[in-house]
Amino acid sequence: MKRRREMEKQCSSELRSTIDELSLLAVMKFKHHRHLHHHNDPVITDGLPNDTHIPTRPFLSVCNFLLHLLDKIGPTMAVLRQDIHRNILRLEKMQELDPVLYSNVVEILKKEASEGTSRKMSSCSKAFVWLTRSLDFTSNLLDLIGKDLGVNIEQAVQEAYEATLKPWHGWISSTAYRVALKLVPDNKTLIGILMSETVDQETLKEELKSFTSLLASFLNELHTILETYKLHKVKAT
Numbered sequence: 001m002k003r004r005r006e007m008e009k010q011c012s013s014e015l016r017s018t019i020d021e022l023s024l025l026a027v028m029k030f031k032h033h034r035h036l037h038h039h040n041d042p043v044i045t046d047g048l049p050n051d052t053h054i055p056t057r058p059f060l061s062v063c064n065f066l067l068h069l070l071d072k073i074g075p076t077m078a079v080l081r082q083d084i085h086r087n088i089l090r091l092e093k094m095q096e097l098d099p100v101l102y103s104n105v106v107e108i109l110k111k112e113a114s115e116g117t118s119r120k121m122s123s124c125s126k127a128f129v130w131l132t133r134s135l136d137f138t139s140n141l142l143d144l145i146g147k148d149l150g151v152n153i154e155q156a157v158q159e160a161y162e163a164t165l166k167p168w169h170g171w172i173s174s175t176a177y178r179v180a181l182k183l184v185p186d187n188k189t190l191i192g193i194l195m196s197e198t199v200d201q202e203t204l205k206e207e208l209k210s211f212t213s214l215l216a217s218f219l220n221e222l223h224t225i226l227e228t229y230k231l232h233k234v235k236a237t
Contacts, residue, residue: 015194015207018065022214025058052225054105056095062215063088063131066138072193076183079176084134087127094124109229118229129234132222136164139215145194146208149201153187173236 070081095102112118118125141160226232
């Protein structure tokens with residue numbers, strides 16, 4: 001029981017930390033954009049202005065929030081957790097090769113596009129695609145929960161999955177997820193995971209609204225990048 005309370009409190013704290021991370025990300029991007037425009041006009045390369053900047057570390061920090069949330073939910077979402085963790089590691093390893101250049105995810109995508117390796121199974125480009133879609137799923141699910149804390153969690157997860165991940169999953173992936181969806185925790189358990197003892201439900205709803213609003217804005221830019229590099233229709237097996 002004590003361990004459960006500690007996990008709940010930690011998750012709530014992580015939610016607030018991720019809201020702060022997304023807010024900081026928006027500020028960083030604004031300053032980066034303003035700095036470049038102050039010195040010169042943006043140049044269009046690969047269909048994107050040269051001021052397109054997705055900071056790698058903050059992006060992965062947001063992805064790690066989802067990883068931690070899945071850890072709290074337990075082994076039922078192990079398939080999704082494993083995919084996310086593998087994709088995070090792939091981008092981290094690439095950034096370590098050149099921490100300055102690859103501090104911008106877009107530079108990683110450019111590199112693989114120029115080498116013709118974007119579509120390879122083990123590419124960072126594909127890792128970026130699936131991390132973005134996992135964030136789509138998270139945003140959709142937490143938006144549904146934030147609008148109605150009494151929502152049926154299995155139905156909400158199913159709805160979020162069908163709207164975000166299912167269109168890109170083949171038979172094997174869909175089957176694995178169909179099994180996992182039947183094992184998600186009930187409403188009381190998941191809301192408990194999202195809340196700490198010191199936070200009431202109205203505060204949780206406000207935090208979920210802030211999180212999904214900030215994340216939705218960020219995701220719009222990520223999807224523009226996916227379309228530019230023709231990665232938006234990549235499918236799984």
